[in-house]
Structure formats: C-alpha cells, structure tokens
Amino acid sequence: MDIFQSPLMSLPGITPEEYSYLQQATAGLSEQQLRNFLMVYSSKRKSASDMLIFCLVGLFVVPGLQRFIVGQVGMGILYLLTIGLCFIGSIIDVVNHKSLAFEYNQKMVFESLQMVRMGGFQ
Structure with missing residues (x-):
C-alpha cells in the first residue's frame, strides 16, 4: 500500500x-480492526503542536498542566507546588514537547490496540 x-x-x-x-503496531489487524483502532486512537492521541500549547500554558499560567494532560498526576502536582520545578522543568518540557507527545501516544496505541483486540469496541 502506498504511504499516501x-x-x-x-x-x-x-x-x-x-x-x-x-x-509496526497495527501490522496484524484486519481492515475493520484498523478502522476501529484509528477511531479510538485518534480521539486519544495528542499532536506535537497541541503538546507545545499545553507546555507553554504550563510554563506561563498553570505549572504542570502538560503533565496532568499526559496522565502524570504526581509530576503535575510536583510542578504545581514547585512552580514548574522553578521553571526549569517547564522549560525542558517546552523544548522536549515532541518526545512528551510521542511517549504519551505510545501508551495510547497500546490501550487502543487492547480495546480493539479484545473486541471492546464495536
């Protein structure tokens, strides 16, 4: 199949x-399973540009917002209480927003595949 x-x-x-x-993750899925996977995954994933916005809001408005968004509640609370680890952690998150989004999306791929393979999504 052509990439486009x-x-x-x-x-x-x-x-x-x-x-x-x-x-690689969807290699063994049927066409119907792939469509179901894409429907579930697209609702859960975060793009790098969305993550950049969350990181900037986390830097200037609500420290740790980006960590709460990706499900890292403990780190979010830590950022909130220490003002983004004295802004250093928040600045690092702005710089590394793409890897933060990719790591979160990897978890969402796993969750979405589990739902599709177990038949929890019809």
Whole structure:
C-alpha cells in the first residue's frame, strides 16, 4: 500500500516516527480492526503542536498542566507546588514537547490496540 493511501496518514500532524511505530503496531489487524483502532486512537492521541500549547500554558499560567494532560498526576502536582520545578522543568518540557507527545501516544496505541483486540469496541 502506498504511504499516501494509508489510513494512518489521516491522523493530523502525524510524524514519520509515529507513522512507523503505528505501522509496526497495527501490522496484524484486519481492515475493520484498523478502522476501529484509528477511531479510538485518534480521539486519544495528542499532536506535537497541541503538546507545545499545553507546555507553554504550563510554563506561563498553570505549572504542570502538560503533565496532568499526559496522565502524570504526581509530576503535575510536583510542578504545581514547585512552580514548574522553578521553571526549569517547564522549560525542558517546552523544548522536549515532541518526545512528551510521542511517549504519551505510545501508551495510547497500546490501550487502543487492547480495546480493539479484545473486541471492546464495536
């Protein structure tokens, strides 16, 4: 299948790294399972540009917002209480927003695959 005809390319802001990861993760799925996976995964994933916005809001308005968004509640509370680890942690998150989004998306791929394979999504 041509890369531009792949259903995975319908995800907004998909990076080559994420595309490659998704190709490997969805290799054994049927066409219906792939459609179900994409429906579940697209509602859960965060693009790098969204994560950058969350990190900037976390830097200037609500320290740790980006950590709460990706499900790291403990780190979010720590950032909140220490004002983003004295701004250093928040600045690092702004710089590394792409890897923060990719790590979160990897977890969402696993969760989405589990739902599709177990038949929890019809």
